[in-house]
Amino acid sequence: MLTDQDEEDVPIIHRESLKRVWVVANGKGGxxxxxxxxxxxxxxAAGGARVLIVDLNGQGNIGRELxxxxxxxxxxxxxxYEAVINGSSVVPVPNVRPNLDVAVGGPWVGRLPDHLSLKYEGQAKKQALMLAAALQQASGSYDLVIIDSPPENPPLQQLALAAARWLIVPVKSDSAAIEDGLGGIARQFGLxxxxxxxxxxxxxxxxFASGATSTAIRRGVIQDVERTIGGAPMFNSVVRHSEAVARQSRQRGLLAHELEEASVNNPAFWQVRAGEASAEQVISQTSSSVADDLATLxxxxxxRMREREGGMT
Known part of the structure; x- marks a missing residue:
């Protein structure tokens, strides 16, 4: 995408309708x-906002989380897939949670780059704007739209970035991952x-997935980020690592705050020892800490979005 010069019939995008669209992206997975x-x-959504999540990933991992x-x-x-290919309005699955709708992802979404290229051959900008065209027709029903973008797939990342107002980039503390992942999404962002x-x-x-109190790690990440793409705004919030919470969340299809709520029904330790309950029934108490991190973030x-909107004309 974004390489052809022969452009015609580019969809008109009303950016005001997409002003509350976030894209969460990085060039690497995990x-x-x-x-x-x-x-x-x-x-x-739990706080009362009307939210749409768009799962622009061929693996459809939002479905595991929810x-x-x-x-x-x-x-x-x-x-x-059909909405993007045809430029028709996104029709999500309603009320996956109260106030939360989802445009489901999966293998069909993975076919979009090739099929857009075939249908709109020689119209690179039109290809890149087809998600934006589909989203702007539905976005008026929502206070917030979040696009979960795939890693290592520049054409789908371009679709997501072309439809968004705000980019959020999660990183881990591995410097190589920062250089590869952050550097990759920075190139797509600029393009x-x-x-x-x-x-x-x-x-x-x-x-993401770091020690919440590790100031040395955070300082090193900031240095790596600056070396990779120059000065960039870091969030103060850090989401700590918990393999148990990540595993239980996807096994149960519960978000971190939902795991925290469910943990009040954990069996007592003596019930597990006596064989009256399974250890698999015990929800990690770390879910409370991870839920707090995500709420703070x-x-x-x-x-930050409201502050940035207030400073813009």
Missing amino acids: VGKTTISANTGGLA GYRNSEVDDEGKAL VRKQVNPFLELLGIVL TREMFT
Whole structure:
């Protein structure tokens, strides 16, 4: 995408309708994109906002976080695929949680780049703007739209970036991952801003799966980020690492704050020792800490967005 010169019939995008669209992106996988997309969306919805999550990933991992994989609502991304291909309005699955709708992802979404290229051959900008065209028709029903973008797939990343107002980049503390992942999404960010979406802005970079109190690690990440892409705004919030919470969340289809709520029904230790309950029934108490981290991050994201909106004309 974004390489052809022969452009015609480029869709008109009303950027005001997309001013509350976030895209969570990184050039590498395994850095928390889906966890942040699902949990910030779920928390905002629980707080009363009308939220749409767009799963622009061929693996459909939002469905694991929210517990609808392999259910009757899991169309493997076909409805989203058809909306983008045709420029028709996104028709999401309603009320996956109260106030939370989802445009389901999956294998159909993975076919979009090739099929857009065939249908709109020689119209690179039109290809890149088709998600924006589909989203702007539905966005008026929502206070917030979050796009969970795939790693290592520049054409789908370009679709997501072209439809968004704000970019959020999760990173882990591994310097090589920062250079590869952050450097990759920075290149797509610059390309999309220059050619199709000059309104796209970086909201911030968040350190994911790290020690919450490790100031040395955070300082090293900031240095790596500055070395990779120059000065960039880091969120103060850090989402700590917990393998148990990540595993239990996807096994049960529950968000971190929902795991925390469910943990009050944990069996007593003596019930497990006596064989009256299984250890698999015990929800990690770390879910409370992770839920707190994600709630703090969500508040900071909204605060920063409002501050940035207030400073713009």
